[in-house]
Amino acid sequence: MDRKELEKMIINRLNNLTKPVGSLGELERIALKIGLIQQKVIPELFKDKRIYVFAADHGVTECSISAYPREVTKQMVFNFLNGGAAINVFAKHVGAKVFVVDAGVDADFEDHPFLIKRKVGYATKNIAFGPAMSKEEAVKCIQYGREIARSAILQGADLLVVGDMGIGNTTIAAAIAAAFGFDVDEVVDIGTPIDQKTLERKKQVVRQALEVNKPDRKDAIDVLSKVGGFCIGQMVGFILEACENRCPVVVDGFPTTAALLIAYEMNKNILDFVFAGHKSKVKGHEVMLKYLGLRPILDLEMRLGEGTGAALAISIIEAAIKMISQMATFESAGVSKGSDQT
């Protein structure tokens, strides 16, 4: 069936459910999007929901731009694997599994069933003084991310959430946004709670990173290698591969959306498969989402990362699927149609 025809059939079903036309607002748009992804008028609930938290360290932490020390990245990886982090609690709440990817944490880890080891380095170089990584490393990151998504889908995953963990991630995300032309003042904000002086330094670091590296905004790999990170690069590949295989992806906050920006530069067709799980409290996030034309599902003033906002949004996506698949129609329930019915 062609896309236009399917879209018409889904909208027709939505309008025939026992509710005034359009009264379930965004839930109706979510149901339509999932139907188009699954190519079904009545979409199915997910059978294998997975959250992948990409962790890595950044050389830019040398510039003291975070409220927390670098070793928190490694410590939080242990916390994820032990089930004690917010993402573990929310994942359980929505019935999803959590996988942790070591994309470039400054530590070595023992094997663990939910740890995927794809270390590209122990940390990137400091973007304030030169490129974060080589072009080869950037390409490798994307390839690793693609492999992770491909194997998840082959194993049966039908909904993927992308989460991030890395001290310094909000500086890197802001540098990526600025490299694509967003105003530094618009995208540099508090990530972990820092004082005004540190915030000014963070802005200065981002400006310096752009001056020193001169990333070419038309070349996504150039942006990734110069001002990106190992976790960001793997998220780029992960998002691309999921979307190219028609698997819905839910992005989380500011760092994961910076990865989406790069992925979008590489393939402009991916957004039909992407949901913005929430709007982060970090101010640059809203600007990026507007640019991408994505409406966040939740707005809970969260700024944690790890995939937490996206994980919670799963329950809304599932409610939208249940709405279109389980509600009665005017005909089946014997309810009179109003003048708003088509």
Ligand SMILES: O=C(O)c1ccc[n+]([C@@H]2O[C@H](COP(=O)([O-])O)[C@@H](O)[C@H]2O)c1
């Ligand atoms: O997702 C967000 O919007 C978000 C906003 C602020 C902070 N974070 C998380 O906090 C860490 C980065 O904070 P920072 O201050 O070190 O850049 C990193 O692990 C992110 O996952 C995440």
Ligand SMILES: Cc1cc2nc[nH]c2cc1C
């Ligand atoms: C404790 C802590 C947990 C996090 N989870 C994601 N980013 C984080 C940053 C810190 C500091």
